Amino acid sequence: MAVEVRIPTILRPYTGDQKSVEASGASLSALIDDLEENHPGIKDRLLENGDLRRFVNVYVNDEDVRFLGGLEAAVSDGDEVVVLPAVAGGGPDGLVRGA
């Protein structure tokens, strides 16, 4: 089962500079484990303490996975997964909320 995963520039060092790679898994969690098999180190850039990092956005078929059950989001053959780091920041007093 193959799912296309779009990789952002900042994570391309893990994918040999490929803009998108294929992975498999029935859930986002399984998909990320499969990504890690072929691209060691990438999982740690996506997850923190077993959950998606606050400032990493993942979309399945254009829907933010936070609305699809997070890591439990179902993924199936032919789906398109996009990983995008948040574009965010703040002044010296800015809180990194939820991070």
Place this chain on the structure above:
Amino acid sequence: MLTLDRATYDGIVAHAKRDHPVEACGIVAGPEGSDRPERLVEMVNSAGSPTFYEFDSTELLALYQDLWRREEEPVVVYHSHTATEAYPSRTDIGLANEPGAHYVLVGTQEHGNIQGPVEFRSYRIVDGEVTEEEVTVVDALPPASTP
């Protein structure tokens, strides 16, 4: 060095002043690999905060899908600091995820929404290291070189 045309520079400044005291944010897109900031895209600060900015996640995806279709990338990522110096904060540095981009900071603390000079500074932020660079404003960008 960052070279911007006058209209883009003025557009970023106008956005920062309009949204003050909330942080304004957006990008200037250009063809992949060109380092030409050609197309200003104002974004909504979904945090609506004077000390924090974040692109809304749905708008972020739509923005990048549009960039991919056009074979563009964010050449400039800008935001404003409304009460502090136009220098990247620790949060800005930690969340800078476009190693190829020029990170522009506009400081509006002196004049707020009204006319008057702003701080307008640009940085490279790579692997947590900040390097300030010169900003040059020209009437129009030079013609794109054709390979």
